[in-house]
Amino acid sequence: MTQALALGLGSMFNHSLLGQNVGWKRNTETDVIVYTALRDIKAGEELCISYGSARLWFHDADAQVDTEWGDDDNDTGGETLAELELSGLGKMDL
Numbered sequence: 069m070t071q072a073l074a075l076g077l078g079s080m081f082n083h084s085l086l087g088q089n090v091g092w093k094r095n096t097e098t099d100v101i102v103y104t105a106l107r108d109i110k111a112g113e114e115l116c117i118s119y120g121s122a123r124l125w126f127h128d129a130d131a132q133v134d135t136e137w138g139d140d141d142n143d144t145g146g147e148t149l150a151e152l153e154l155s156g157l158g159k160m161d162l
């Protein structure tokens with residue numbers, strides 16, 4: 069597994085699984101992450117990427133499922149969010 073830590077502007081994107089409007093792809097040969105608009109984005113609109121459906125480390129304000137913070141039974145890595153993930157858009161290649 070290869071992991072990456074986005075610095076600079078790349079560290080400013082919030083997560084949205086359902087409302088992501090920016091996709092991203094890592095180039096592990098050049099160590100560059102390329103961000104691409106997934107649709108037309110209005111001025112002032114928040115830019116959101118998907119951090120993936122893996123376990124998140126914060127309470128996701130965007131989550132559409134009943135998640136109780138700190139409860140293993142409610143982690144976001146289960147099938148519920150995976151089913152919601154938009155195919156191929158901003159998906160983490162972990």
Ligand SMILES: C[S@@+](CC[C@H](N)C(=O)[O-])C[C@H]1O[C@@H](n2cnc3c(N)ncnc32)[C@H](O)[C@@H]1O
Nearest residue numbers: 078079080081082083084126127128129130131
């Ligand atoms: C990479 S930073 C994103 C930028 C950050 N919001 C800032 O102002 O610097 C990741 C952090 O943003 C917050 N965050 C991102 N997406 C979120 C969401 N959907 N709901 C709640 N907090 C979120 C969490 O605190 C998370 O640890």
